[in-house]
Amino acid sequence: MLFSGVNHHNQTCVFATALVSCESQESYVWVLEQFLECMGGVAPKSVITDGDPAMRIAIQKIFPTAHHRLCAWHLLRNATSNICDPRFTQLFKHCMLADIEIDEFEVMWEAMVEECGVREVEWVQDLYRKKYSWATAYIRGRFFAGIRTTSRCESLHAKLGRFVESRYGVIEFVTNFQRCVDFLRDNEDEMEFRSCYGTPVLQTHFIELEKSGATRFTREMFWRYRESLNRCVRVRINACVEIEGGQTFTVQKYCKPGMT
Incomplete structure (x- = not known):
């Protein structure tokens, strides 16, 4: 399991x-x-x-x-x-x-x-x-x-399947399974290194927000975060209503009537 x-x-x-x-x-x-x-x-x-x-x-x-x-x-x-x-x-x-x-x-x-x-x-x-x-x-x-x-x-x-075979005994299985786990951890260490060095090219209109994401997130998470920022560019806030415990926003997508 x-x-x-x-x-x-x-x-x-x-x-x-x-x-x-x-x-x-x-x-x-x-x-x-x-x-x-x-x-x-x-x-x-x-x-x-x-x-x-x-x-x-x-x-x-x-x-x-x-x-x-x-x-x-x-x-x-x-x-x-x-x-x-x-x-x-x-x-x-x-x-x-x-x-x-x-x-x-x-x-x-x-x-x-x-x-x-x-x-x-x-x-x-x-x-x-x-x-x-x-x-x-x-x-x-x-x-x-x-x-x-x-x-x-x-x-x-x-x-x-690249590390274990059905002919293995318990000890061989555990040993080779650990090799697989070590392989996954090595990949994580590599991604960790790439996230710690270098700065991604900024692409959105939200410069400060994008900079903040670039310093706080790993590269993979930053790219997903940037996609959300890009989607925000397509939305315009039309109205804001105060409610108990927060606010309700009415937004318009692509600035087209009826797409709220």
């Missing part, structure tokens, strides 16, 4: 690994308990898995405050195999990934099940009950570092 995540260079990193004899709920509970102990009792805020029932129960028990998200790729694959309707898969993907409000999601979901005639399908009903684990509308505000699938973990498995 691999516990992987994303570092400050947007690279895949390995937090921990465990060897288990079976994929049972008891095994998962034990592994998560050991992981929690190794992390000094600090549980993750967000977790993404493929939806294994035993793992889901273990996460609820050991990481009760973590938001458990289901892998988008696995959900789409299950939609294809359970419904066998390309139109449903297309509409479901939009329901899952669209950055919309909750009431908009509910309207969209109702229209989808009505159009595809799947309202009474048990799998679809179960999927709807789990909407807090996959619908962007219900997940908004939770931090997942831009991850929606377990593809990073799958990619990590492919990297492991």
Whole structure:
């Protein structure tokens, strides 16, 4: 079992690994308990898995405050195999990934099940009950570092294939697995060096903000930050209303009427 995540260079990193004899709920509970102990009792805020029932129960028990998200790729694959309707898969993907409000999601979901005639399908009903684990509308505000699938973990498995083989014994496996982890850490050190030296060329109209980002963020995060600044150039503030606890802004995109 691999516990992987994303570092400050947007690279895949390995937090921990465990060897288990079976994929049972008891095994998962034990592994998560050991992981929690190794992390000094600090549980993750967000977790993404493929939806294994035993793992889901273990996460609820050991990481009760973590938001458990289901892998988008696995959900789409299950939609294809359970419904066998390309139109449903297309509409479901939009329901899952669209950055919309909750009431908009509910309207969209109702229209989808009505159009595809799947309202009474048990799998679809179960999927709807789990909407807090996959619908962007219900997940908004939770931090997942831009991850929606377990593809990073799958990619990590492919990297492991370069270092370990099925013929290895336990000692050989552990030794070569550590070589893989060392390889990932060397890549992180290289990115760390590149972020500490050199200054990126400034490109936006927000010179001071861009300079601040260049000094505070790693290069990979700075490039993402700069993309946000570039998008801000396309928006104009039309109105500002004071509300309890803050302000509400009405903005216009591309300075075109009706695009608010």
